[in-house]
Amino acid sequence: MxxxxxxxxxxxxxxxxxxxxxxxxxxxxxxxxxxxxxxxxxxxxxxxxxxxxxxxxxxxxxxxxxxxxxxxxxxxAPTPPGSETISSWTMDWKTRINDHARLAEDLDIMKRGIRAEKGTISFTSIAPDESLFDLDNVKRSFMDRMSVEGNVLLNYGYAKGYKPLIDYLKQYMEHKGVEMKGKDILITNGFTEGFDIVLSALSKKNGSVICENPTHHTAIKNLKLNGFEITGIPMERDGIDLVELEKALQEQAFDCAYFVPSYHNPTGIVMSPEKRQRLMKLMNRYQIPVIEDGFNEELRYSGSHVAPLIAAAGSGNSVIYLGSFSKVLFPGLRVGWVLADQELIYSLESVKRARTIHTSTLDQSILYQYLLGGHLEKYLKKARAEYKRKYELTLQCCKEFIPYTALSGDGGLHLFVTFAEGFNTRTLLAACHEQGVIFTAGDIFFTDGKGQNTIRIGFSRVTDEDIRKGIEIIGRSARQLMG
The missing domain is CATH 1.10.10.10 (Winged helix-like DNA-binding domain superfamily/Winged helix DNA-binding domain)
Structure with missing residues (x-):
């Protein structure tokens, strides 16, 4: 002993x-x-x-x-705590979980995806590169905020969010061209919780949602878990196909629409300003509320900023905007926000309170202090330069090595590759995995079971040497499979 x-x-x-x-x-x-x-x-x-x-x-x-x-x-002690146990019995929990939990497990690609063993070149992630993180200023922001109101930050917070951060984000969104009159903000644990809260609060009169096809896999998962049927509309080079969209709107009624207009996941396409205006006119004509995903909006590498859909809506209240700094700052700080009509936010606040009480006030305050200090702009300048360089290298390598039929990605942290019809990228993934390279097969992003000939290549956390080596392996393996 x-x-x-x-x-x-x-x-x-x-x-x-x-x-x-x-x-x-x-x-x-x-x-x-x-x-x-x-x-x-x-x-x-x-x-x-x-x-x-x-x-x-x-x-x-x-x-x-x-x-x-x-x-x-x-x-x-004669009878120390935990020494007396009730006779054990075994429960079969698989018979006790409900259909919601079963569906969540079926949709959980992380459990069934290929694990990246040590030494594997992985193009699966579109998370930011942690080597770029501005640690010194994050530490300083933490200490500064704790010195001001540490006792408050470690106590319970408000369901709606940390007021200084809310006020900052209102001004931040106003600078994006958003008319803030009649609108409000709810702070959430990143995009995913915000999306889930919104979907859970919307009525299911028709039980259907319309969106781009392909689209964000997490969105597909949450739409299904919330009981919505999904209709996907194909993409064009500058965003969703409006002709096909209007056909679908004429044929069926929808409870809402979900769009990712900037650095669309997975295609990387930025919807043109003209198409945004036409899209919003179409949504207005058919009275369809829009959930806008502000994914990666800040990662523009060239040209001027394109205003979000909620800015195009003007003084109207038909757009629900979901924002987050996860992909451009620090995903470990689980802070996102919902910007919408103030009456809707009033209801969403109650849903949030019932579920998680509030988002970590400590996380919110650190983010607020970091933003207040002007560090975001400096960090973005450095991050954009590095990601632009990796983007251009990845683009060049794809053009040099991969026998694609289409290649898209206007910036952000990934590229989307389409091969000829009939080519199976799951087979390609298996062949590449044997050679130490993995990527995300594109079929998981499609709403209709298609996309077996597509892949998403995330480059943000891959070294230059591995980008070139990995894409060369993908291209060589694809050519071998094509015969």
């Missing part, structure tokens, strides 16, 4: 001793009323200081696991 004790660096020694002794008591290694080794003896056995053992024994007494007898030493 006591030979399996191992210290973990960075954790107080007395707590590790206390937890170790607790484990022995609960598992029956030490019985009730059994005398514990003296503090001097245990310190020798565990190779720790005697003071650490004394502190550990005191903690064990406080927790009800031990008691001391004056002049005799310490003993295991």
């Amino acid at each position: 006591f030979k399996d004790f191992k210290l973990i660096a960075g954790r107080p020694v007395y707590i590790q001793i206390k937890d170790y002794m607790k484990h022995l008591i609960i598992k029956g290694g030490l019985q009730g009323n059994q005398k514990l080794p003296s503090t001097r003896e245990l310190s020798t056995l565990l190779k720790v200081s005697r003071n650490s053992v004394i502190s550990a024994y005191a903690e064990l007494e406080d927790d009800g696991f031990a008691y001391a007898v004056q002049g005799q030493g310490s003993y295991v």
